[in-house]
Amino acid sequence: MPNIVEIAVANDQFSTLVTAVTAAGLVDVLQSPGPFTVFAPTDAAFAKLPPGTITTLVQNIPQLARILTYHVVPGKFTQADLSHLSSIDSVEGSPITIDCTEAFEVKNATVIMADIEADNGIIHVIDNVILMG
Amino acid sequence: MTTLTKNTILPPSTHAFADVIHRLEAGGSMLPDTPENLMQIIGIYKAYAVPMDFYWRDLLYIAERVFLNPLRFFKYFLPQEYLDFPNHYAGETADLRIWRGEASAHPELLEFIEKGNTTKMPKLFHHLWHDRINMEFAEACMQAMLWHGRDMGMGKFDAYLDTEEYKANADKAIRAYFKGNPPMLALYKLFPDLFLEQVKELSYYSNLGLFWEVMAPVFFEMSDIYDEGGFKGVPDAMNFLVNGIFAIAGRPIYHHVYIGDECFEIIPKSKGFTWLYEAALPYVEAVFYRTAPFRGTKSYNAQAKQVPEEQKDFHYGILYADVFPVGTAGIPPTLLMDDMLHFLPPYLIEYYQKHCRGEDDMLVQLGITFQRSMYNVTSAVIQALRTALLYPLDDPNPRHLAKNRQFFEAQMDRFLRPEARLKDIQTDRYR
Numbered sequence: 001m002p003n004i005v006e007i008a009v010a011n012d013q014f015s016t017l018v019t020a021v022t023a024a025g026l027v028d029v030l031q032s033p034g035p036f037t038v039f040a041p042t043d044a045a046f047a048k049l050p051p052g053t054i055t056t057l058v059q060n061i062p063q064l065a066r067i068l069t070y071h072v073v074p075g076k077f078t079q080a081d082l083s084h085l086s087s088i089d090s091v092e093g094s095p096i097t098i099d100c101t102e103a104f105e106v107k108n109a110t111v112i113m114a115d116i117e118a119d120n121g122i123i124h125v126i127d128n129v130i131l132m133g
Numbered sequence: 134m135t136t137l138t139k140n141t142i143l144p145p146s147t148h149a150f151a152d153v154i155h156r157l158e159a160g161g162s163m164l165p166d167t168p169e170n171l172m173q174i175i176g177i178y179k180a181y182a183v184p185m186d187f188y189w190r191d192l193l194y195i196a197e198r199v200f201l202n203p204l205r206f207f208k209y210f211l212p213q214e215y216l217d218f219p220n221h222y223a224g225e226t227a228d229l230r231i232w233r234g235e236a237s238a239h240p241e242l243l244e245f246i247e248k249g250n251t252t253k254m255p256k257l258f259h260h261l262w263h264d265r266i267n268m269e270f271a272e273a274c275m276q277a278m279l280w281h282g283r284d285m286g287m288g289k290f291d292a293y294l295d296t297e298e299y300k301a302n303a304d305k306a307i308r309a310y311f312k313g314n315p316p317m318l319a320l321y322k323l324f325p326d327l328f329l330e331q332v333k334e335l336s337y338y339s340n341l342g343l344f345w346e347v348m349a350p351v352f353f354e355m356s357d358i359y360d361e362g363g364f365k366g367v368p369d370a371m372n373f374l375v376n377g378i379f380a381i382a383g384r385p386i387y388h389h390v391y392i393g394d395e396c397f398e399i400i401p402k403s404k405g406f407t408w409l410y411e412a413a414l415p416y417v418e419a420v421f422y423r424t425a426p427f428r429g430t431k432s433y434n435a436q437a438k439q440v441p442e443e444q445k446d447f448h449y450g451i452l453y454a455d456v457f458p459v460g461t462a463g464i465p466p467t468l469l470m471d472d473m474l475h476f477l478p479p480y481l482i483e484y485y486q487k488h489c490r491g492e493d494d495m496l497v498q499l500g501i502t503f504q505r506s507m508y509n510v511t512s513a514v515i516q517a518l519r520t521a522l523l524y525p526l527d528d529p530n531p532r533h534l535a536k537n538r539q540f541f542e543a544q545m546d547r548f549l550r551p552e553a554r555l556k557d558i559q560t561d562r563y564r
Binding site: 049050051052053055056057059060062063064065066067093094102107108131132133 | 228229287289375376379380381382383384385402403404405406407410414518520521522523524532533
C-alpha cells in the first residue's frame with residue numbers, strides 16, 4: 001500500500017500541500033511508520049487564504065512546519081473513531097475540535113473525502129486550512 | 134461609504150449590542166461607517182505610526198544591545214544603526230512590502246529627533262528638557278504583556294520562558310555579557326533568578342518590538358491609501374487590517390542578543406513562534422483590554438476592592454479608558470497622546486480646532502479619536518479570528534452562521550461592563 005506522502009503526490013489536488021510539506025522538511029516524518037491521521041487541505045483550500053499568508057510562511061520554515069503539524073494527529077483514526085470524540089490533540093500540541101453531528105467537520109473545515117487508507121496512517125481531505133486557537 | 138449586506142437567514146440578535154453585532158455580521162466594524170470616523174482613524178494611525186517607528190526600533194535595541202546593562206541611562210538614545218535598520222515590511226528590501234515608503238526611520242521622526250519642539254541641539258539636552266518621544270509608554274505596554282503573560286491569547290511564548298531550554302540559552306548570554314566582570318558574575322551565582330527575570334523581560338521587549346515593526350508600515354500605508362482616495366469607508370480600512378494580519382501571521386517571533394560580535398539566540402526562530410499567536414493576540418489582550426488600573430483613577434487599597442483579584446477581570450485597556458482626564462496626573466496614556474500630538478496630519482489639526490476647546494484640549498480630542506481607531510483595530514482582530522477559526526459571513530449553512538453569531542456575541546459581552554466605551558463611540562457627540 002502507498003504511504004501518506006505517496007498518496008498526496010499522486011493526487012493533483014494536493015500540489016500546494018506537497019510543496020509546503022517538502023519546503024517544511026516534513027516528508028521524512030510523514031513517510032515514517034507513524035501511524036498518523038492527516039487532515040489534508042486541497043489546493044482550493046489553500047487558495048482561500050488571503051494573499052501574503054503563504055509568502056510569509058514559505059519564508060519562515062519553522063512557522064510553516066508548525067501550521068502543517070497542526071493538520072497531523074498521532075495514531076490512526078477513521079471517521080468512525082473520530083465520531084465519538086469532541087476534540088483530539090494534534091502533533092503541534094493544540095486540540096482540533098471534531099463535530100460529526102451533521103457532517104464530518106474538523107474545526108471550521110468540512111471533510112470532503114474521509115478514510116483514505118495509507119500504509120502508515122489515514123487521510124481525511126478537508127476544504128479549509130485549519131488554524132490553531 | 135461601503136455598502137454592507139445584512140444576513141437574512143438568522144433571526145435578529147437579542148444582545149444589548151445587537152446593532153453592532155448585525156454590523157459585524159454584514160462585514161462591518163464596531164465603529165460606525167461615517168466619512169468623519171474614517172478621516173479621524175486614518176489621521177490618528179498616521180500620528181501613531183511615527184512614534185511607533187521609534188518604539189519598535191528602540192525596543193529591539195534594548196532587547197538586543199543594551200541587554201543587562203545595570204545602568205541603562207542611555208537606553209532611549211538610538212544609535213544610527215537602529216535608525217537605519219530596514220523595516221522588514223517597508224521599502225525595496227522588504228520580505229513582504231506593506232508600505233511603499235522607505236525602510237529606514239520615517240523622515241518626520243528623524244526631524245523630530247533632531248529638532249524636537251524646540252530647536253536643533255544635542256540629544257542629551259532634548260532628553261533632559263523632555264523634548265522627546267515618550268518611550269516609557271512602549272515599556273509600559275511591554276510590562277503589561279509580561280505581567281499578564283501566561284493565560285492570554287493562544288500563544289506559547291510565555292510558557293517557553295519557563296523551560297530548561299530557555300534558561301540554558303539565557304545562562305549562556307548572561308555569562309557572555311558579564312565576562313570579565315567578577316562582581317556581576319558573583320551576583321549572578323548568588324541570585325541567578327534576579328538576572329533570569331531580567332532576561333525574560335528583555336524577551337518581551339523583543340516580542341513587542343517585532344510586533345510593532347509590522348504595525349508601523351501597515352499604518353503608514355493606510356494613511357497613504359487614504360490620501361490617494363483609496364478607502365471608501367471604515368469597513369475598507371478594517372479589511373486592510375484583516376488582510377495585513379493574515380499576511381504577516383507567520384512572521385517569526387524571536388529574541389537575539391548581540392554581545393560583541395557574537396549573536397546569542399535566546400529564543401531562536403526555529404521554535405516556530407509566530408507573530409499572530411505569540412505577539413499580536415497576547416498584545417491585544419494585554420494592552421487593549423487589560424493593562425493595569427490607572428494610578429489616577431483607581432485605588433489599589435486591598436480593603437476597597439476596587440481592583441479585581443483575578444487578572445482576567447482587568448479592564449483598563451484603551452477600549453475601556455476614560456480619556457477625559459488625559460493630561461492630568463496618574464493617567465498613563467497621556468504619554469502616548471503627547472507623542473501623537475507632534476505628528477498629527479494637518480486635516481486632523483484643523484478638525485480639532487473646530488471642536489470643543491480647539492487647540493487647548495487637543496490632547497483629549499485626539500485621545501478619543503485614538504480610542505475610536507483602536508475599536509476599529511479590535512474589530513479587525515475579531516473579524517480575522519472569525520475568518521481563521523469560524524466561517525465566511527456569506528456561508529449558506531445556518532448552523533455555521535449561528536456559530537459566527539455566538540462568537541460575535543461572546544466578544545461583545547466583554548463590552549457590557551459600564552466602563553466600556555463601545556456605546557460612546559457609536560455617536561459623534563462623544564469627542
